[in-house]
Amino acid sequence: MTGLRPDRPPGAVMAAALLGLALFAAPLVGLLARTPWSRIGSVLTGPVATDALRISLLTSLAAAAVATALGIPLAWVLARWEFPGRSLVRGLVLLPMVLPPVVGGAALLYAFGRRGLIGEPVYDATGLLLPFSGWGVVVANAFVATPFLVVTVEAALRNLDPRFEAAGSVLGGGRWRVFRRITLPMIGPSVGAGVLLAWARALGEFGATVTFAGNLQGRTQTMPLAVFVALEQDRDTAIALSLVLVAVSLAVLVVLRDRWWRSW
Amino acid sequence: MTPAPLLRFLVCTALLLPGCAAGGTAGEHVLVFAAASLTDAFADLAEAFEAADPGIEVTVSTGASSALREQILEGAPADVYASANEANMRLIVEAGEAAAAPVVFARNDLVIAVPAGNPAGVTGLGDFARAELLIGLCAAQVPCGDFGRQVLAAAGIVPEPDTDEPNVRALLTKIEDGELDAGLVYRTDVAASRRVEGIEIPNRFNVEASYPIVVLAGSARPEAAGAFVAFVRSENGRAILEARGFTVP
């Protein structure tokens, strides 16, 4: 590790690394050992599983879209504009990453619930309500997922040599063309990684969702919620759904190989 | 120190596992798993018990009875289990985790809870079928949810819930905050909260929840645990339970 060619790490490093690997591998092995393989087909095609899968996929993808639409401009402002209080704003944007998700869900209720700061006037005026609806799930998921995208994209923007955008401007590109043709493509891999991370986070979200959007099969019950409820009674469904979540997460990580971290 | 206590001490301080007594010398420590609806009552009971018997410290951990049951079956180091229904207790007994025969120490029934002021003008069980109201139940897998569905079935009403909350406390909080118009919760929950009102359910539809309690077979301090259970069933204990709205057998 001290030369120019990668070789085997020293023994102590290997030992610690293997211990770390065990931390991740053991629960997965435990899960696989308890899986009711003969029943898994019927469980995964039952109404609880299919409803939960459908809601999870739709809401997580929608949340990832929201995270992208709002997160990229946020990252841009944080990376490119020096304004007073910038650190504070960045802290605010990253808060959902450190906040316990249930607390986040409660806070969302106090803002957008029926008696919420913003939710109440909107409800009184239009009858529109986020809690207990699929859109509520999307909002809760977007709340926890967006910071991941902001962090990734902001770092990419900071590392981007600003002279390329200046060159694009001098050579005739207006601000929008420079953003679309120069900035975005050059940070493309990072944006992709950020979107993937946000989506994976949204897929696994539980605390904020159950607190804000509630739990109703067929409407707001996502896979993590279904697993939690199923654990108390129908073990097999819980394990089968967990396996699906694990498989999806693994797929995300495989796609997020080293390649995605390459920058121009 | 001999190896075994030393190892236990190291493991306990390193991992801060619940149920680790502080070196095992400062006094007994009893861990009670109790149903969510027993939260306030058992807080009172624990305080009163510690005042009467200073050598024993009682920690109460509440949650959905079914979740607690699962934890006990997976080996959680609880000393006492108080469930909100007989079904969960039966599973504990069948698994051989009960040190003795469970005893019913309290009873509860359900009421309709609405936010203070009853803004949606709920009058009875019939409102649970109205789609335009925001209705909450407990998840079917927890006792409160099971009872709630029994009540509605008895009344011949097909409910239109907007959420099946994972435990009764979560349901109650949403009603208190006005996020829900009505829900089915325990009588004791309504009694404990100043921000909800209760609407009676006709007796012929209502269910009676029986709360059994037992010392667990895996307890490391069966005597202290037994002392606590005895206190719960004593005159003092019953008075505390009644004060919180339970009926006592």
Next chain:
Amino acid sequence: MVAILVSGLEARVVVRRGSGFRLDAEITVPDRTTVVLLGPNGAGKSTMVWAIAGAIPLDEGRITLGGRVLDDRAAGIRVEPPNRRIGAVFQDVLLFPHLTVAGNVAYALRRGCRSERRARAAAGDWLEHFGLERLAHLHPARLSGGEAQQVGLARALAGEPDLLLLDEPLSALDVAARGHFRRMLAGHLAGFEGPRLLITHDPAEAFLLADRVVVLEDGAVTHAGSPDDLRRHPETAYAADLAGVNLLTGTARSGLVDVGAGFPLRIADDDADGPVLLTIHPRAISIHARPPEGSPRNVWRTAVRSAETAGEHARVQVGDPLPLTAEITAGAFRELGITGECWVAVEAAEITVRPG
């Protein structure tokens, strides 16, 4: 006093950078003229370029191009960079790495209302005009230094700009490629009708490409004039150092270089072959009243054309057959008493040879 031009570039640029540095420079570039901005690193040359291009805002000053006001701090006028119609070759070229060569050129061609499709088609034609069509589908990472510079130049000219800005266009090239590219660049510059502003720190580039030289030191202009002016009358130590250097072009073979003086110069490099660039420092040239003896291999007879003393030094210009600027001590010059015929000697080892 600056003459008012209705064509060409006129720029008075004042920019304050955070570390206390202040750029305050005035520069005029008429049409069909190449002005070279010469200066040491940190003098503010790149700042000047980016300010003229509009990427850095002016603190004070005024920039006009072809009669259009691009920037006038006092009057509150500011034209955004894309609308200034400037073609720029940037330091490090800055080809967009995610676009092909054709894509890079097409980007510049999009200035105005052309559609993407038409820009792409025009890019193909443009690259053919430059002889670069074989590179069209390559990404910048696959290009050699010289190829990248050519593409950068093609991209700069593609938008049919009113002003050509080149920031250290040759610095990214290795020495061998530089000569070839410099000649090619000179050709393109000559073909560009508008004003051309070239930034460099290399005096050889400056003298070979410039119609006028402006020396920038520490944020201020210390000299503006023709290259010969600079050579004869350097005003600062830096200017003197780079200006006085004698530059000759010639053809080398077997240790001899033909510089068009009627006699070959002996150099220390026997391997040099073909077009070369020779530099002779003024202090490496000795002047004698009578034919000198000793080691110098290059000795010839010439006449003093002019001389100036400044303090302890004298700068002596000698004329045909090979005009050079020499620097000797003032005392030595007085002793020699030379006013006309003299002999000049230069050691072969003192002549620096570069491929030209």
